[in-house]
Each structure stands twice: as C-alpha cells, then as structure tokens.
Amino acid sequence: MASQDNYPVVGIGASAGGLEALEGLFRAMPADTGMTFALVTHLARGHVSSLVEILSRFTAMAVKTAADGVTLEPNELYVCPPDHIMTMVDGKLRLQLRADEAQRKPIDVFLSSLAEARGPASIGILLSGGGSDGTLGIKAIKERGGLTLAQGGDGSGPLQTGMPDTAIAAGVVDLVLPVEEMASRLADYARNFGKIEALLKDDHRNEQNVEEKRNGYQSIYRILHNQVGHDFSGYKENSFQRRVRHRMQVLQVASLSQYVARLREDPDEVTMLFRDLLIGVTNFFRDPNAFEILEKTIIPGIFEGKGASDTVRIWVPGCATGEEVYSIAILVREHLDTLRVTPKVQIFATDIDDHALVVARTGRYPEPLLEYVSKPRLQRFFTGDDVSYAINKNIRDMCIFSAHSVIKDPPFSRIDLISCRNLLIYFGTEFQARVIPVFHFALRPRGYLFLGTAENVNQFSDLFSPIDKKQRIFQRRDHVTSPMHLPAFTPATRDVPSGADMRRAPGAMASNLRHAVESRVLERFAPAHVVINREGDILHYSAHTGKYLEPAPGLPNRQLVAMARRGVRLDLRNALREATQSRRPVKRERIAVEIDDRVQQVDIIVEPLGDNPRDPLFLVIFQDVGPLVPADLPPHDDNIRNHSGQHFEQELRDTRERLQATVEEYESAVEELKSSNEELQSMNEELQSTNEELETSKEELQSVNEELQTVNSELNVKVDEVDRANSDLRNVFESTQIATIFLDHNMVIRSFTPAVTGIFNLISSDRGRPLTDIANHLADMGDLKRDIQSVLENGHPIDRRVHRRDGTEHYLMRILPYRGRNNIIDGILVTFVNVTKIVEAEVQQRTLVEELNHRVRNMLTVVGAIANQTLAKSGSPDRFAEAFLGRLHAMGKSYALVSQENWGGVSLSEILMSQLQNHAEEREGRVQIGGPPISFAPPEALALGLVFHELATNAVKYGALARSKGRVAVTWGIQKNRLIITWLERDGAKVGKPGRKGFGTELIERELKSALGAKVSFDYAPEGIEVQITIPPEAKYIASVGRDGK
C-alpha cells in the first residue's frame, strides 16, 4: 500500500450535472496542492468527449486523458476516457476497454481499487449524478482509512442528488460540502497530510509521549462507552487507532489531547467516531465464524420440517448496502440444493429509507468488496469480470427490499430468522429495549435471532435464549406471551418461580414452607380457576380446569371463551364483559356445563385481580354446585320449584341453543375474516415484490437519463460552436453573388445560395429533390447527369459555357466535387458565374474588329482608287508621285484633324487651315479665312478636306498660289438657311475654263454631292477663279454661337 511519495490521490466520480460541479471544484482548487486527481464519469457509449478540453479551461494543472500504464504525477488531473474501466495498481493507472462500462459502476470500481492501492492516502469525492454508482467505492475508501466527501449543502449543491445522497444515506461520507469549500478543505488536508500521521506514530523513544497516548486512548474508550454504551477497549488496537487518526485528519486536529477535548464537548463527533469504528462489519461473509454457524446450524434448523407448501421467511432489518442479505441468500441457496423437497423462501431486507436501498437493489459490487467471498461461490452466484460483479438473478429474486422502520412500522410476522447485525448498535439502550420485543413478536416459535458482535440482549434473556453467545445467535423463547402489551411483568403471575424470588434472602426458608402448604391446600380444596387479562387471554391455569375448559380445535388459542365448554361460553362471556367494564366481581349462578353426556352445574365468579390499572387481570373461578349428573335425567327437584315454570325453562333452553348456534356462526365468520386477512397480507407482499421490479426499471431509466444529460451538457457546448459556424456560413452564402447549388451523391439538392433563384426556379422546399427534376432556363447544359457522375468519380472539375434560352444572360457553369470528412467526395457543387458582360465584350470586340477590318479595307480600296485615278491623269511617274502623295497627305491631315477632335465635330476653319496651312506659311498673308463657327461631323469633314485639297492644289498649280502676288480668300456664311462657302482666288495666274472636267473637279462635285448634298459652281473669271459651294439646310453640320460671334 505504501508508495515512494505518500501524497494523497483524489478519485472523483461525477455524472449528470457533473460539468458544473467540476467547474466549481477546479476553479477553486490551487494548482500546487501536491495531490493527483483522477476523474471517472458516466459517458454515453462510443461518445467522443471533449471533457479534457473543457476541464483544461478551469485549472492550471495539466489535464490529460488517462492511458493504460501511465504513472501518476502530482498536480495533474487524469480523465478516464469513455468506454473504459479504470483501476489503480502500484501507482499506475490501468485501463481496460469495456463496451458497456456504465453498467459495471465504473466509479465504484475505480474508487475501491484506489482504496486498496493507497489506503489512508486515498480521497474519494462524489459529485452530482443520478443513480447509486460510487457509494460502494466511497465505502471502501472509508474502510481503509481514507477521506470521503460528497457534494451537497448550500451554494452550488449538486444538480442531480442521487449519487451523493446514496453515499450519505449509507453513512460512508466524512464531509458533505458544496464544491467551493471542498477545494479549500482538500488543500488544507494535503498540506497537513503526513504531519498528523507522524505525530501519532508510536514514538517509543519518548516515554512521556507513549504514556500520554495511552491515556488519551483510554479517555476515548470511556467517552464512547458513556455515550453509546459499548466498550471498545477489547477492539483491535491498530484498527481503533487508525480510526481515531482518520477523524483527526478529517477535522484537521493535530494532537490527541485536542481530539479528546473535542469528543468531550461534541456528541456528534462521538457518533461519527462510533460509526467509523463499525464500518466494514457488513461485508460479504465478513465474520467467518458467524457465517459458519449460520451455514451449519441455523439455516438447516429453519428448514427442518418444512414441506413444499411451506415458506421459510427471513428478515434482515438495517440491510444498508445489501452485502449481508446476499450472503444469507447464498447460504440459503446452497442449502436448498441439498434438499429433495424445497419450500418457498422469502428474504425481506429493510432499511430506513429508499436511498439506502438503491445500492442493495442494484446488486453490483466492485471486486475489492468481495474479498471474503470464496472463489467457487463467486463463480457460481455472481456474474462479472475482474473489476466488478453482479449478483445472479436467482439469488436476487429471493430477496425483497423495502423501506421500513423497526420502531414506527408494524413488524413482519412468522419469521424464521432475523439477522440484525448493523442496526441495534446505532440505537441507545432505550430503543433497543423497544426493538427486541418487536423481534420476539415477529419470530415464529423457536425462530432465530442473529445479532452483530457489538450487540447483545442481556436485558431480554427472558425472551431469547442464547445458542451461541460469542457469535450472538439467539433463539426465541416460546413460553411467554408476546410482551408487547405488557412491558412489565408482575412477578405474581409468573409460572416459573423467578430466580429473583429465590434470591430474596432471609426468611426464604420459612416462606418456602408456607408456600408449599398453601399450594397443597389450593390444589385440593380450592375450586378450579384461571387468571385472564383484559383481552381474555389465559395467563394462568389452576389444576382441574379440564371440566370447564377444553382446547378449541384448530390453532392453539389462549382465549378463555374459546376454550370454554358448551353451556358455559355464553354466560362466561357476559360475565367477563361485565367484570372488565365495571371492575367489580360478577357472579353467574347455576350454569349447566355439558361434559360429554353429563351435566355439571357451576357457579362462575369473575373478580378483578392485581392492582395494575394499566393492565388489569381477572380471576375466574368455577365453583361446582352439586354432583355431575347424567344429561337426560330429569332436572333436579331443587331446580324446579313448581310445574308451571317448566315450559319457561324449556323455552330458555331453546333460546340458549339458538344463541349458541349464533355464537358459533359468528365465530366461524371471524375465522373467515382472519383468513381473508392472511390473503391480503400475502397480496401485499406480492405488491411489494412488484414494487421492487418497478424500482429496478426506474433505475435503468435513470441511468439512461444520466447518460443523456451528460451528452446534452457537452452537446450544448458544441451547439454554440456550430451555431457560430452556421452563421458564418449563412453570411457567406448570402453575400456571394455566385449561384451555387450543393448536391449529394444522388444529385439531390441539399442547399443553394440565394443567387441561384435567378437561374433555376428553386424554392426552399425543393431541397431533397433531384436537380434534373427542376425546370431551368438554360441551354447548352450538355449531359449534366453524365458530367456530374464523372466528377463524382474522379474529382476533376468540369466547365461549361451555358446561356439562358432567351439569350440574355451567359454563365460559366463549373461542376466541382464536394469533399466531406476525410476528404472523401460525397457530393457535388455546381456554380454559375455570370459572364454575360464578358460575352458581350467579346461580341463587341468581334464587332469592332470586323468594323475595323471593314474600314481598313475600305480605306485601302479608296487609296487604291486614288492611285488608279491619279495614275490615269498623270503623265509621268514624278507627276504621279507628287499628285498621289499629295492626295494621300491631305487625307492623312484630314484624319489627323478628325481624330484630334476625338472623332467629334470639326470646325470649318480648322479643315481649311489644315489643307491650306502649308501654303499659308510659305506665302504670308496670302490666305485668308473667315466666317461664323460651323462644325462638321467626321464623314463630312473628311469629304470637305478632300475638296479643299483639290482646290488648293489647283490654286498652287494653276491659280492664285502659283504666283507670289496671288491671294486666296475663303469666306462663308448662312443665307436663307443655306450655308454658302466662297473660294476666291485673285491676282494669280490667268486661268481659263478647262475644256474637260478634270479629275479634281469631278471629285469635288461628287464628294460635295455625296457627303452634303451640296452644289458647287465654278466661275472662271480672268482675275481668278471663284468657287461657290452651296450647302442645303438638311445637310449635317452644326452652326454654333462661338467666339467669332454671329
């Protein structure tokens, strides 16, 4: 039991509601107490618990999942994982995998193994939980000198009280506290642990110390004896001192003399010490000697003479956790196996309340508590593994457990054996005085009473005779009436001269003689008499009562009236009633008693006797009148004074007959009622048995309920996390504009983002329907089903370009695998990204490109045409080059001008300037331009550019600009809605009207006509040419009010 470091190990058991309790306990617990903590809980089977994680938040100590073979370290908390049974061996934890470990009472198993391993250095704590797991484990710890605590009291009491309450009811808890206080008590305990041990160890070197100790213990024996009436000086010294040390540890009292002082002033502490001393008495087969006698003598005794229709009834009051009951049941079972004819057996096990019975009813015990059960018995009567055992059904069914108080409730009856080994010691002598007579009543004649070694029935040696005084086995004495109504016997009514009488000293001899004489006289001359009590039970017979009384058929009965012979009964009954009511002597004369075929006349006198008002006695005297005469003889003359009275007498006789018959009927009715009563009693017992079964069911349900509560607790923590994750997810869904549909592997819709409703007609009730069911507006989907299958299989995404059937929207559809746990594909995501804009841009781009191509080709064609035309009119390559390049250049300038204005409007002045620029610079002031601001759109501007180029070229070649003095003036204005542009050349070379229209002229005409619908006129005056361009109002130009005014 000793380990290298003797620090305490704390075993904690918790179940439903335990999470809150553990939080309270560990938040308050310092992280450096030097103790190791181990926790066992009831967890649902197969459930992965986050208990370690949750507990880590409450304490700075390291919290670990217990593993098989791990060595315990101080200041650490080990948590037993689900599906495992945990025990402690040599300072290491052992774990075994068990699928239904909750049935095995894992808390009991662990705590009792801890008790075995660590003894006084073990601490057991039971926290909130339903059911009764843990009580036996706590008991084991207490037996071996450890400290035991249960959660209770004000403040944070347990949410589920079953577990702590059962342990408290079994009397095995040292301290009942709220969890916050537990922490500080444990810290103190740990700190002082070892100091007190050392203090109390026998120190032989110090004589004074030894003497002090001895005195101390003597004082304790005395105090105990005074209060509880029991002498412990014969108790095993080691055990006694260990118990005292334990109480000192619990109270944190450092010296023996301090503890003695405490005992003197606190009777409750005396009781606690007393209980501690008695613990361990009721384990399985704990007293081998006593059980041997039970087995060999008593049990065979109670079965003797019982047939198949008989029942053997055994009663175990104060059965507590049930070890004693099952031990007896096992012995009974073993005995039954040796019999050919087996009677029925009922074993009634009672205790003061239901809490105490919970453990007993369950019938499951951890291995250390079965120490004294022999191996063959263990194998035969228990089912289990090496950590815990349950009593077999055939034994369990023999026992009926119920709540019962020996003091307050009516006792059982017709019991063959009462085993009461753990009860009387808790009562004072006064209660014992009340209880022993109850046992006497309950037992059948010659029934057995088996008491605990600390108990005795000295005061009641008249009720019980000892069979084995040392082992406390007694047998019921039968010759006394049940003294329940007669707490005190008066010596005068005793049959047997009591020893007390004999011991009355001087004068004994003289009184003996007188007594002998009086007896003789009484016997010979006194009339027959009996003494009865108020109920009519005969307490004393004189001699010769046979004439008047005979035993009634059926069960032996002490009732006087029942035993009275015919003829006497009626009058006797009347006389008795009168006498008991009036408390005065009553006489009835000349009653005829029939004795076989003869008649005896009797006077009956009933007189009060004794002076005990609470229990009056009566003397009934039968005085013969006259001799016995034959019945058929005519009545004696003395009886009949005159003949006229004869018929009255006849009538009277008849009346008596009838009355007799009535009385007999009435008596038989009473008999029937008695037997109904018996039946009702037995029904009651059956109901009690049913009640037992219901209790068991209830416990099973409780245990399931507990598991559910534990799971629920943990799930609540998880639910918050899941809620938060769901919230995040929902927000992401709603914020995303990408339509996403989640499918499972059967193409059934699981969920979808809001954006999907624009593409598919999905509503929330469509979840759970296959995707292909649902109408959609999309074309070009391809074989959706096959695509999805492919993605499910190989996980490679598939892209498709799809668009609405009405062509308005385009989407990029992606089919992606949905990877779940372990990255396994178990569904599909289908996303739609709106790419309409992209598609439109592409289309636009294609259009633009096409347009560009078209324009370029057109341009090239135009250039080609210019080349062609110029070539046709040019005489030489040089001329061609000049003209051609000039025209191209002009076009280039036009285009430059237009694009400068970003293809917006171009003003007329600018067009003119761009074509005349060169010439204006070379010949200053020779070009003049003027007119209101007019703008043209690009096509028209380009055409005008060409026109002015031709005019300018001609002016250079043939006209005003050919000579240095020539001038060109271009003016324009609006007249009558028509825009007139005038090109005037003067002082240039002489020009004449050309014979043929030149290319330039032709071009000018056509361009103006085509672009503006304008007309042009050429006036070839000798001074210079005048060209007038008339642009109609419907032509496209803008006349804006600009800087030039007008």
Added chain:
Amino acid sequence: MTDELRRCILVVEDEPLLAMDVEMVLANAGFRVVGPAGTCARALDLVRDEPPDLTILDLNLGTELAFPVFDRLDEAGIPFIILSAHSREIVPARYRDRPFLQKPYRIPTLLRMIDKTLQDARVPSRCQAS
C-alpha cells in the same frame, strides 16, 4: 469583250472616289455605266428606269444596307456582283452563293467575274441603245 453590243452595268456605290474608280475601269473595259447610285432609292429608280445587264453593288451604302436592291434585282432576274469590305458572312443566306468580291480587289479579277457572270446569265443585253 467580243460582243458587239455594249453591256450596261449599274454601279451602286456611295463612296464617290470608289464609284469614280469603278466607272473608269468599266469604261476602259468597254462597258457602259449606269449610275452610279449612292443610295437604295436612287438604285431602285435606276433599275426601274434603266434596267442594266449586270449590277455591281456594295453592301453598305452609307447608313443603309443594299438588301432591298438585291431583292429587286433578284425579282427582275438581273444578275449582280456583290462588292464589300465585309466578309461574305454578312450576306443574307439566300444571296450567299452569288458572286462576291472583297475589297480591295484586283481589277482583272473584277473583269473576269463580270465576264463569267454575264456568260452564265445568257441574257441578251437589255441595254437601251446608247
């Protein structure tokens, strides 16, 4: 061209320079040119008033497309050649197998196409005496 009769060809083109160029080419090749017409309306008038043997027309006439002229020519049984800077796809399906020349084109190619078209049509000249 060995035919005694001069064929007349209607030119439908809105760009003056290009019209002038085609005219010159055709005239040099010995054809008589009808038009040119720069708009659908003008072209339809000329078809009615001076039905040509052949029409050369651009798809795009400024802001309008020449399809009404195509239809009218088709009705009238007058063969035509489509000139365009666009690609052939823009031509309506029913005319897509008609002779098509993309600008810029080579003059010999145009002349060859004109000859072939006229031969295929085998329609006697309907030109009015010029």
